[in-house]
Amino acid sequence: MNEQKTVPGDNALVRVDGVEKVFRRGTEEVHVLADLHLEVRRGEFLALMGPSGSGKSTLLNLIGGLDRPTKGVVSVGGERIDELSDRRLAAWRAQHVGFVFQLYNLLPVLSAERNVELPLLLTHLSKAQRRKHVEAALKMVGLAHRTRHYPRTLSGGEQQRVGIARAIVTDPTLLLCDEPTGDLDRKSGDEILSLLQALNHEQGKTIIMVTHDPHASARAMRTVYLDKGQLFTEKPE
Amino acid sequence: MKFLSLVVGNLKRKKLRTLLTLLSIFVAFLLYGLLCAVKEAFTAGIAVAGADRLIVRHKVSLIMTLPVTYQARMESLPGVASAVSFTWFNGIYQNEPKNFFGSFPISHPEAFLAMFPEFLLPEDHKQAWLKTRNGAIVGRALVDRFKWKIGDRIPLVSPIWPNASDGAWDFEIVGIFEGAKKATDTSGFYFRYDYFDEGRKYGKGLVGWYSVQVKDPERAEEVAKAIDEEFANSPHETKAEPEGAFMQGFAQQIGDIGKILIGILSAVFFTILLVAGNTMAQSVRERTEELGALKAMGFSNELVLALVLAESCLIAAVGGLIGLGLAWLIAARGSPVPAMLPVFYLPSRAVLIGVALIFALGSVAGVLPALQAMRLRIADALRRQA
Numbered sequence: 001m002n003e004q005k006t007v008p009g010d011n012a013l014v015r016v017d018g019v020e021k022v023f024r025r026g027t028e029e030v031h032v033l034a035d036l037h038l039e040v041r042r043g044e045f046l047a048l049m050g051p052s053g054s055g056k057s058t059l060l061n062l063i064g065g066l067d068r069p070t071k072g073v074v075s076v077g078g079e080r081i082d083e084l085s086d087r088r089l090a091a092w093r094a095q096h097v098g099f100v101f102q103l104y105n106l107l108p109v110l111s112a113e114r115n116v117e118l119p120l121l122l123t124h125l126s127k128a129q130r131r132k133h134v135e136a137a138l139k140m141v142g143l144a145h146r147t148r149h150y151p152r153t154l155s156g157g158e159q160q161r162v163g164i165a166r167a168i169v170t171d172p173t174l175l176l177c178d179e180p181t182g183d184l185d186r187k188s189g190d191e192i193l194s195l196l197q198a199l200n201h202e203q204g205k206t207i208i209m210v211t212h213d214p215h216a217s218a219r220a221m222r223t224v225y226l227d228k229g230q231l232f233t234e235k236p237e
Numbered sequence: 238m239k240f241l242s243l244v245v246g247n248l249k250r251k252k253l254r255t256l257l258t259l260l261s262i263f264v265a266f267l268l269y270g271l272l273c274a275v276k277e278a279f280t281a282g283i284a285v286a287g288a289d290r291l292i293v294r295h296k297v298s299l300i301m302t303l304p305v306t307y308q309a310r311m312e313s314l315p316g317v318a319s320a321v322s323f324t325w326f327n328g329i330y331q332n333e334p335k336n337f338f339g340s341f342p343i344s345h346p347e348a349f350l351a352m353f354p355e356f357l358l359p360e361d362h363k364q365a366w367l368k369t370r371n372g373a374i375v376g377r378a379l380v381d382r383f384k385w386k387i388g389d390r391i392p393l394v395s396p397i398w399p400n401a402s403d404g405a406w407d408f409e410i411v412g413i414f415e416g417a418k419k420a421t422d423t424s425g426f427y428f429r430y431d432y433f434d435e436g437r438k439y440g441k442g443l444v445g446w447y448s449v450q451v452k453d454p455e456r457a458e459e460v461a462k463a464i465d466e467e468f469a470n471s472p473h474e475t476k477a478e479p480e481g482a483f484m485q486g487f488a489q490q491i492g493d494i495g496k497i498l499i500g501i502l503s504a505v506f507f508t509i510l511l512v513a514g515n516t517m518a519q520s521v522r523e524r525t526e527e528l529g530a531l532k533a534m535g536f537s538n539e540l541v542l543a544l545v546l547a548e549s550c551l552i553a554a555v556g557g558l559i560g561l562g563l564a565w566l567i568a569a570r571g572s573p574v575p576a577m578l579p580v581f582y583l584p585s586r587a588v589l590i591g592v593a594l595i596f597a598l599g600s601v602a603g604v605l606p607a608l609q610a611m612r613l614r615i616a617d618a619l620r621r622q623a
Contacts, residue, residue: 023405026577033565041245057619058616061615061616066532066533066535066615066616066619067614086538087536087537087538087539090532090535090536090537091537092535093533093534093535094534094535094536095531095535097535099533099534101529101530101619102405103526105526105527105529105530105619107243107246107527108250109247109249109250109498110242110243110246114242114243114246117330118243118371118531118534119534119535121240122536124539127239133339166534180617185370188496
């Protein structure tokens, strides 16, 4: 089991209680998560590991309000997100969650700054205010000089930095990263992990990161393992 | 407006595909505009037909003549205000068959001008016409076509009505009239019947048809019936009908122009609908992951629906408005075949319907892909790339 780093206080930001997730494939039911319990404290950097198909991304999707559990409770900041309507859930995501994807999911037709601006379009900020936030976010990820570049002209590491800038530009409560270094070489991956660590340490961002890579999970405060829909604090045999 | 860069950006994704779709829509609306102008050319007479005017022609056919004496008999009937005769002269300018236009001897110039207030002739031109036996008044479109001016002498040859010398008829332009409405036909050439009747080789005392002004438009049908009864069982029986009905019947000799055009345009728009719909469907399919990412960021289902519809409407608006605009410009330059279609313009009503069609096309083409994007489950969309 990896070293369990702790965060002062007992202020759980994310609570997952008795969650089950069943997918249907035709007449067949696939139980992905079963009676799962998890707490993530405010300011924590949690790594979620497990083999392919273990349900890591499914759990991340439930916590991020991208999907709903078949059974159980998911609450973030004391709010039960499994009960929100689609529209309220979308508004909740816009306000509280930043997503970092493995393949960045930048819009190729928009420049770096326009990509970062996207979540701000859902706010009431003026154009000038949006620009200010975008500049700050791109500066934070070290890309202040690449604002006008389009994704195709950026390296993988730079694209992921734009992805992170986009995730943090609204100053969300929670940062959810799905294999953020999965498509990067070791050096770029390290830079991204350092950036996430800095966001956690310096900005106090709560981060949940799904990863296959033990090297990446070592950067987190705590690692939990998912296997066959069950959660373990130590890597199962 | 803040989402405009996103909408425009998505259209730039596959430039060639967007350009080809734009061109298809452009051609469809150019065709729509030009066909509307053609339809207007065929039906303009109906639109401007006087509600208080009847056309009285030979019962058998328009090409058969009526006696000039009918005029006085009709004017003596109750309900008739005045009558003016017309004859199809078929004048050809400079002996060149393509230089053909509508030319008519008019029995009573003053009554004619009073009966057709849509022909705006200056008073001095009118007086000149009354004084000049071989004087002719010419519409603005015809004057512009041949670059004529007041005082020009115009030789016309008529294959139907030769003069005594079998040569050209000599006319002098003494007046130029404008149209009171856009749809008013100003391609006509009108001259005096007394000059014509005296000079023609044969057929004296005969006219082509009459325009009759009734005192009360509400009683037009009744007066028409009275006229036909007046000449029943004579060698020249008549058929009297309101001018609008006459024009409509005349236009329908070619066919129901409206139905023909609707048929053509329906086929064109259906094809374009498939082209635009396919473009949008492909575009949405190609960016499933991006749409998933947008929804993950907090873009609601309704907003995603609106963005895809906005894209579809934008592409339709750019292509459609350019096509419609070009059609308007072409029509504004005048008829490409003035002898056949003297009135040629794109009416405001057709422009408004065109704009509505553009947005209907954009909405209908985009609705299925937009619903598909709206219903997209985020987890499924993001899983596609994993």
